[in-house]
């Protein structure tokens with residue numbers, strides 16, 4: 001497995017923004033280290049979000065893509081920030097972004113304000129809503145500079161190379177790091193060294209293409225990059241009959257601390273958090289979205305994980 005991963009990285013087209021990514025991850029960690037040095041150790045969530053594309057040609061005209069909108073990762077990022085985590089948000093370019101409140105479509109902020117405002121009379125409610133929301137928007141820039149780092153990918157090659165940089169950088173964060181793999185990562189790809197340079201021609205009619213399996217990086221993360229980090233992966237299926245079986249299998253296979261099982265049709269209303277000891281069914285119920293109970297559940301699991309170390 002490690003050899004396959006190594007040959008993936010060796011043959012991948014070099015990440016154009018590599019130096020910028022490394023520098024911004026280091027700056028972000030410096031702030032974390034400075035806070036830790038004065039006893040304010042904050043947890044860091046690495047949230048991956050959106051789908052990776054698989055290019056079919058080097059001078060790329062066509063790609064294989066997938067359905068992921070990035071809304072799970074975006075909403076979860078809001079909840080991690082609200083739970084006082086610092087967040088590295090590794091997201092697909094142009095996928096859903098958090099704080100959609102700015103566009104009049106809030107999840108967390110709106111829910112919070114509505115709840116707060118419900119305690120006041122109607123006239124006060126409007127004033128309070130407007131003031132608090134503009135205050136929030138004013139402050140968010142400053143808050144985000146220290147607590148949030150956004151990194152963008154489009155292709156599978158970019159995604160895995162950035163993940164390697166971030167993964168390895170998280171080693172010193174130990175159990176305070178949580179990897180939350182909500183991105184839909186391609187299972188198959190065209191290796192760079194066997195990829196056509198130019199646009200694939202259609203003159204010969206039908207076409208057959210051989211795709212290689214994408215090496216699994218979760219094992220590398222657990223073994224080498226950040227062995228102490230709390231790791232949560234997601235398992236999506238369309239066949240409910242195999243969903244839990246597959247989730248349990250990836251829990252053991254990759255040494256995850258939790259696997260979130262979700263089915264395509266119901267994923268916005270129901271998920272099952274599979275851990276070694278318990279399986280928890282979470283439903284949206286009266287919450288603004290399913291990510292609220294999900295993030296709360298995982299934050300609590302990481303707290304238990306941190307306590308185990310102290311015991």
Ligand code: PAZ
Nearest residue numbers: 068069070071072182184234235236
């Ligand atoms: O991005 P989105 O909100 O549309 O969907 C989220 C999701 C279904 C991609 C995510 O919950 C997930 O299951 N990711 C892992 C998919 C997989 O590779 O099995």
